[in-house]
Amino acid sequence: MFKDIFRKPKYVTIQSVPAPRRIPTDSVVEAPVRKELPDGLWVKCPKCGEVLFNKDLEENLKVCNKCEYHFRISSRERLAMIADQGSFEEWDSDILTSDPLDFPGYQEKITEAQEKAGMPEGALTGKATIEGIPVVLAFNEANFMMGSMGSVVGEKFTRALEKAIELRLPVIIFSTSGGARMQEGILSLYQMAKTSAALNKLASEGLLYISVLLDPTFGGVTASYASLGDINIAEPGALIGFTGPRVIKQTIRQELPPGAQTAEFNQEHGMIDLVVERALMRSVLARLLRYHQEGAKYGSTI
Amino acid sequence: MFKDIFRKPKYVTIQSVPAPRRIPTDSVVEAPVRKELPDGLWVKCPKCGEVLFNKDLEENLKVCNKCEYHFRISSRERLAMIADQGSFEEWDSDILTSDPLDFPGYQEKITEAQEKAGMPEGALTGKATIEGIPVVLAFNEANFMMGSMGSVVGEKFTRALEKAIELRLPVIIFSTSGGARMQEGILSLYQMAKTSAALNKLASEGLLYISVLLDPTFGGVTASYASLGDINIAEPGALIGFTGPRVIKQTIRQELPPGAQTAEFNQEHGMIDLVVERALMRSVLARLLRYHQEGAKYGSTI
Amino acid sequence: MAQLFEFEKPIVELENKIFELRKFAAEKEIDLSQEISKLEQRLVELKKSTYGNLDSWKRVQIARHSERPNFYDYAPLLFEDFIELKGDRLFADDRAIAGGIALFRGTPVTVVAHVKGKDTKENIQRNFGMPHPEGYRKALRLMDQAEKFQRPILTFIDTPGAACDLAAEERGQGEAIARCLQAMAGYTVPIISTVIGEGGSGGALALGVGNIILMLENTFYSVIAPESCASILWKDPARAKEAASALRFTAQDLLQLGVADDLVKEPLGGAHKNIAQTAEELSQVIAKYLVRLKGELPEALKNKRYEKLKKIGAFSG
């Protein structure tokens, strides 16, 4: 009893979060997702222009070793960087898109996206461990129609949240999305409400939700699950907002100042708890999970 | 069953709240409380300079009939304007100030204040009805050391809140105060926490609390019960803030713009639900009380 | 002079013709009653054919009509009393959203509504009905209050969308909307959300997590404005009409898609032709559902709202 509390600190350092990186220029958001890593041996950093060898880049977790620009990566790549190897159990991979509005060109877009992303839809969900701690993970897939949220993404995320409640596990969602998916109309819009409602249920069960916001996160995803973390984490330089800079310019002719909508801007404006570089993400998540494990609650250490 | 809901609206008007008055100049806050109504037959309006006959002014609820400046009035006068005649039952009138810090000159100040205000301390609490609806009322007394809050004010308000819980009654507090009372040091400061804690208890019991903010309300009172209403109401032109304009000027050499810290300014900045002129206050309070009576809850009309 | 749509012009022309014919007949003391009666017959049919089966784009135009009644037009007709409560207690009072306590057929309710302006000056004050984060936070505060005092919540949706400017981004537009969605999902009081004009995207949805979702006949509720959709799809905002149809966002579409629960009849030609009549219809439909919901226990209201949301979506497998 109370043993823990009398244990002397043996290792006293503030493991502080890395300092915010330099703010990327607006041009970063314009870089199409696919340009990042062509098939060649090398790639040019879209931020600093440095020529980087693919092999080095991969070893550096796809972060530019000169300017620390965080290249966009796929949900599978992200999963590999975060979860314990071999621990991931995928859920609901068989939920497939229908075309409820019979929307012009949607079927073709889906087929294209499937080829491009190598996935049936733009969401990846399941259970895994991080440094041994079990957790429910959900990812947007940027290569699938810009990570947009339609019925399948909303449904898979909602099911994952309900499963987390059932298993009493914390949840981490990795967001990267242009917002709600136009082609499913109002059904897409209401996925925002659906996922937020599921998060409300998770919260009322006292379970932890960490939202990780990745480059880029906009629209209906920012206006739903991505903003609702008990803890909101972003990667350095990630662009995060409700309305994209181009739409703001077109709509009200307002030019955003340099650095607007970056992770750092959002943190200054109170929306982001932590800006964490890719190399530290796994260990920061593990620490946070550990402090929220049921056994870590003060009541249970007595 | 459901009878009420099928009743046709018979009287369809928006009984909208009166439009915000012209904003008084800063000089208003400087007007000492006592200057308002000298013993003579007439008084000069401190805002517009109009000469007003005391009798007319009294009949107009001490509101200038030219510029609608709301003169400061005592807690007893306020009570008479708000509660049903003869309905008030005063509580805790026997709690008296002690001088816990043995503070220089405090005893004399208290004696002076008692004479000036005609009350033993700067708080008036009790039970009354407004248009027949029972309610707990609490008032700061501006004539008692600027309405400052020491142990007695905090204790009387806290007891009134606890009594409201016991009786399951709504509460209206009429605030006007310079803040926590210096002469009781830390004990005064903690009256802020004490009254806020009692309000937390009231809220968790699902009981209504209406805060009425009067000219002037500042410091520790703004930073505790006065800001915590389910509904915050202010009189037109009332000055409300945390730090007074003179202290701001002295401390950081910042001159507040004209109209800053008025009721209307506070409403624009989201802090005040309603700005209600004195003549309408009683009826607005009655309507709000009525809509929050236990019988008015939808569950109980079924 | 009322704003007139292209498709309404034949009606007005016919009305004018009948008027002139009457005048002529009276002046010349000729009996043209048979002729006039024929024309009146045609007018009724023309109105029916014009308004009776409006396409999506026409509904968009009516929903956005400059004289389309807004919340403040309906409030005195719907409620015996409405006390407007202002402010988010954090930053500002946003006039693109109004809210407060109202008395609806004898029952106190909390009301929250988008408000577009009626003229340029008012539209600037109300940012064309496009709320900033403080508007959503005011809504949240008032709805939390409704939950505390167990009052039903009525929301009225009428916005082109949430404000899209630097200020909105700085103050967390996404967060503010998300909080509304999350909170509404958790309330144990009845919520009825009614689209009374435009239902523009996330900015509309923030007030749209009702147990019951109602739509006036000539409204739309969409994930994206038809002009923006056309821009993205065909790089041509002028093809908004096509987008309007592709998006299936009219009241009738949403009823079919299972998102809207019921429609509220408007007078022929749209709500602006007869506000009192529209308000009367609206009042009756709201009353009907409010009575139904008032029969439910608090937890059931929350659970059924959740189940309703969970069912929205189309997929296979």
Add this chain to the structure above:
Amino acid sequence: MAQLFEFEKPIVELENKIFELRKFAAEKEIDLSQEISKLEQRLVELKKSTYGNLDSWKRVQIARHSERPNFYDYAPLLFEDFIELKGDRLFADDRAIAGGIALFRGTPVTVVAHVKGKDTKENIQRNFGMPHPEGYRKALRLMDQAEKFQRPILTFIDTPGAACDLAAEERGQGEAIARCLQAMAGYTVPIISTVIGEGGSGGALALGVGNIILMLENTFYSVIAPESCASILWKDPARAKEAASALRFTAQDLLQLGVADDLVKEPLGGAHKNIAQTAEELSQVIAKYLVRLKGELPEALKNKRYEKLKKIGAFSG
């Protein structure tokens, strides 16, 4: 060079004298050990008499010392780990308040603290430790989170007071502080509030609604700054020293008045003379009370905190 108070100068002079005597003895190879030993004896006594019974004004000076350790100095010594979490999710991240999750002797706790800067540049960033409303709203958010996850809350008070400027007034400084007071009163987790420097008025109290209130030996916690009090009482801010004594606001006073529950020993001369030692004392006292509180049930923690607050005040009748 460390900031030196007037009342410390005799000590430093004596220290210098001893140093020179030693040097002289060594150089000249003379035995002055008896002389030196006498002086050292005197030094010990001088230190005791100087620091052992500091008056209120001297404690104010020590509490405001330019090298007074701040929260960031203690954090790495108190906690095995500290993850700082930023922002109020509404408007901004206020650097006058820091907060986050820390590991205290193996137990996750939520930590919230005022932070003054160490130099002019940092002081401008941190507004001299005077929080704006967004600072208190960040504190509130983090404390709500602690309640949700049933983590104890440790607050560290060190502020001249809340920010007093137009921006603070516009964003509801009063409301922000009041919400903290109200919320803290309602939590069911243990709260330990420690004054580590200045406890300035409402801006300090906003983090001060603890089950246990601790004060470092050389701190003060007051309803008003002594200078302002002197201004009001005697129209003379220079009489702050008198006011400091009249206000009875030192740690020792508050212990007597029943507001502080316990004091934390500082090294002779103040916390800045030995931060590690101060942190060690602080850690032990916090641990002692945290263990006690962890034995209480959640509802009891809330009720006892309320009862504690209710007892504060002096009156007759």
